Amino acid sequence: MTSPSQAAADAGDLTLEPEGEPGTPGNKGTPELAGRTPRQLAWLRFKRDRVGVICAFVVGFFILVAAAAPLIVKLYGKNAYDLYGQDDGLLNSSGIPIKPNGGISSDHWFGVEPALGRDVLALLVYGIRTSLLIALAVTVISVATGVLFGLTQGYLSGKTDYFMGRLSDFMLAFPQQLFFIAFSPVAISLLVNPGEQESWWVRPFVLISVQFILGWMSIGRLVRAQVLSLREREFVEAARISGASSWRIISKELLPNLWSTILVQATLLLPVFVTAEAGLSFLGVGILDPTPDWGLMFQTGANNYQSDITFMFFPGIAMVIFVVAFNLLGDSVRDALDPKTLR
Amino acid sequence: MLRFLTRRVLGAIVILLAITAVTYFLFFVLPSDPARLACGKNCSNPDVVKAIHHRMGLDLPVYQQYWDYIRGIFVGRHMPDGQNCPAPCFGFSFVNDQPIWPTLTDRYPTTLSLAVGGSAAFLVIGVGLGMLSAWQQGKTFDRVASSISLVGNSVQIYFIGPLAIALFADNLGWLDHGHDPTWGSDPTGSFSGLVLPCLVMSVIFWSNYSRQTRSLMVEQLAEDHIRTARAKGMSSRYVFFRYALRGAAASIITIFGIDLGSVFGGAIITEATFGLHGLGTLAVNAVLGLDLPMEMAVMIFSASAIVIFNILVDTAYAIIDPRIRLS
Numbered sequence: 160m161t162s163p164s165q166a167a168a169d170a171g172d173l174t175l176e177p178e179g180e181p182g183t184p185g186n187k188g189t190p191e192l193a194g195r196t197p198r199q200l201a202w203l204r205f206k207r208d209r210v211g212v213i214c215a216f217v218v219g220f221f222i223l224v225a226a227a228a229p230l231i232v233k234l235y236g237k238n239a240y241d242l243y244g245q246d247d248g249l250l251n252s253s254g255i256p257i258k259p260n261g262g263i264s265s266d267h268w269f270g271v272e273p274a275l276g277r278d279v280l281a282l283l284v285y286g287i288r289t290s291l292l293i294a295l296a297v298t299v300i301s302v303a304t305g306v307l308f309g310l311t312q313g314y315l316s317g318k319t320d321y322f323m324g325r326l327s328d329f330m331l332a333f334p335q336q337l338f339f340i341a342f343s344p345v346a347i348s349l350l351v352n353p354g355e356q357e358s359w360w361v362r363p364f365v366l367i368s369v370q371f372i373l374g375w376m377s378i379g380r381l382v383r384a385q386v387l388s389l390r391e392r393e394f395v396e397a398a399r400i401s402g403a404s405s406w407r408i409i410s411k412e413l414l415p416n417l418w419s420t421i422l423v424q425a426t427l428l429l430p431v432f433v434t435a436e437a438g439l440s441f442l443g444v445g446i447l448d449p450t451p452d453w454g455l456m457f458q459t460g461a462n463n464y465q466s467d468i469t470f471m472f473f474p475g476i477a478m479v480i481f482v483v484a485f486n487l488l489g490d491s492v493r494d495a496l497d498p499k500t501l502r
Numbered sequence: 503m504l505r506f507l508t509r510r511v512l513g514a515i516v517i518l519l520a521i522t523a524v525t526y527f528l529f530f531v532l533p534s535d536p537a538r539l540a541c542g543k544n545c546s547n548p549d550v551v552k553a554i555h556h557r558m559g560l561d562l563p564v565y566q567q568y569w570d571y572i573r574g575i576f577v578g579r580h581m582p583d584g585q586n587c588p589a590p591c592f593g594f595s596f597v598n599d600q601p602i603w604p605t606l607t608d609r610y611p612t613t614l615s616l617a618v619g620g621s622a623a624f625l626v627i628g629v630g631l632g633m634l635s636a637w638q639q640g641k642t643f644d645r646v647a648s649s650i651s652l653v654g655n656s657v658q659i660y661f662i663g664p665l666a667i668a669l670f671a672d673n674l675g676w677l678d679h680g681h682d683p684t685w686g687s688d689p690t691g692s693f694s695g696l697v698l699p700c701l702v703m704s705v706i707f708w709s710n711y712s713r714q715t716r717s718l719m720v721e722q723l724a725e726d727h728i729r730t731a732r733a734k735g736m737s738s739r740y741v742f743f744r745y746a747l748r749g750a751a752a753s754i755i756t757i758f759g760i761d762l763g764s765v766f767g768g769a770i771i772t773e774a775t776f777g778l779h780g781l782g783t784l785a786v787n788a789v790l791g792l793d794l795p796m797e798m799a800v801m802i803f804s805a806s807a808i809v810i811f812n813i814l815v816d817t818a819y820a821i822i823d824p825r826i827r828l829s
Contacts, residue, residue: 420530458660
């Protein structure tokens with residue numbers, strides 16, 4: 160898709176609507192009109208959005224912590240599995256940290272976990288890993304499926320569109336949370352023989368698949384709606400008349416126009432999956448102890464809130480910051496990619 | 503209107519049949535042997551497995567099993583092992599052999615009360631806050647409200663629930679700890695036991711509604727007919743409530759209809775957080791105890807409830823927005 164003002168733009172690049180504003184604002188001193196690709200324009204717009212940049216840093220921080228968890232824990236000198244509280248006598252007889260504020264000390268910066276007595280900082284850092292990896296996997300698979308589904312649906316239209324639409328309606332009619340709860344054991348029983356110890360990958364795999372099965376429809380619908388309107392545009396018609404194959408039209412004409420939707424939706428979906436995963440683990444049907452996980456930390460916290468409320472704050476606040484940052488980042492990305500949409 | 507309702511109900515029945523079929527096949531057919539699930543992880547005695555097979559009617563063809571199951575819900579049935587199961591028959595629990603229907607009727611009031619109370623709370627708070635924000639557009643209140651909404655949108659029931667109990671119930675003593683309602687015998691006690699859970703549950707929802715309501719109202723207020731009404735000399739309050747709100751209401755109801763499933767999901771988490779005994783905790787316990795018939799029944803029961811409420815919402819939608827084509 161090209162337009163006069165963007166004739167120089169790379170056609171296969173991330174392309175947006177023609178904007179009618181040549182060059183970039185904020186460059187008043189420059190006499191020459193530099194040609195910029197839409198991607199550069201979006202990047203410039205994003206860089207000016209202070210909230211967006213801060214949130215990008217916060218999100219980056221979380222990802223970094225997740226990636227560097229073993230290193231951080233090594234530097235910190237604790238690990239996520241040792242029962243420091245029990246071994247070092249930091250818990251009283253009912254499993255509550257003896258020191259005030261959840262046992263925060265110079266040894267255990269965020270305190271020790273009630274009952275088992277693991278180190279909270281180490282748990283938190285490793286917990287991000289579990290939650291983020293699962294959510295990331297679900298997001299990637301769901302978005303890919305949703306885009307493929309929506310593209311097919313919108314591009315082929317007619318009967319195919321109708322039946323695929325009914326299929327996604329049907330999937331949407333399932334009570335999601337209940338489905339997640341109900342089908343994890345069924346899925347686990349498929350993968351694990353009775354009496355056998357389940358391998359470490361079974362739970363994450365099951366969590367990813369059940370969430371994926373009911374997670375791709377919303378983006379599929381959005382993509383379908385966009386494709387339906389794009390399909391009728393002149394540049395697609397031109398491509399079709401010039402004999403382009405369906406595959407070329409989809410990959411070179413339609414897909415580049417969908418990137419902003421895909422990117423924004425992916426950023427907004429990820430925190431949803433993170434909290435959904437934590438919710439399942441909180442309910443006891445997700446990740447199981449001793450794997451460090453935020454949902455399990457909430458479970459421990461909820462069981463001990465009356466005697467040790469400090470513990471609850473660490474996963475709680477970490478998750479609020481994470482979700483807020485991701486949501487704001489999603490909004491900023493949308494603003495940068497598609498400045499016409501008003502929030 | 504009648505035609506619209508008939509179409510909606512027929513559609514709902516098709517959806518429900520499909521959901522029950524898929525659920526049934528996933529539960530009873532997909533795992534290579536449901537008897538294995540039924541008798542727990544350390545099941546090796548072939549006689550036990552065989553007995554369970556027979557009891558579950560697994561020696562019959564699959565479609566026959568499904569048909570028996572669905573028929574049992576409406577007319578009751580004799581289980582393959584001879585046990586009688588009266589009209590709304592969802593079979594017997596694997597865990598304690600009790601019929602399932604009484605357990606369901608025992609548990610659903612909690613979930614329903616939570617869902618209705620929570621929805622009422624988040625609609626009132628969310629829409630109210632959104633309207634105030636739109637009214638005060640650009641002023642301090644608007645900005646404060648939108649920041650609160652942003653955070654509210656990002657907290658979790660299982661995080662703020664325990665905090666709220668510790669603060670409002672344990673320390674300040676303003677509200678009751680959450681407990682299961684018994685509407686028949688103790689209406690006031692039931693109500694006060696639900697206030698805290700419903701409020702906590704509403705937090706994760708109302709932020710979305712206040713944001714949506716705000717932007718819908720702002721959009722509406724910029725419309726031409728609003729300007730005309732103002733120009734005619736109508737009071738801004740009248741225009742705000744009668745014109746703009748009515749325009750926004752249809753979209754709010756649509757969003758609510760889409761959210762019904764999540765409301766149920768929220769109720770499940772709220773039940774677990776507050777230790778209430780509703781369908782959610784029933785489902786979780788059934789899963790942990792591998793009680794398939796119970797799980798299946800909760801699934802069908804809740805799916806039906808969501809579908810029925812969806813029809814109600816659609817009908818309300820049609821009443822509020824006359825532009826909706828009913829056919």
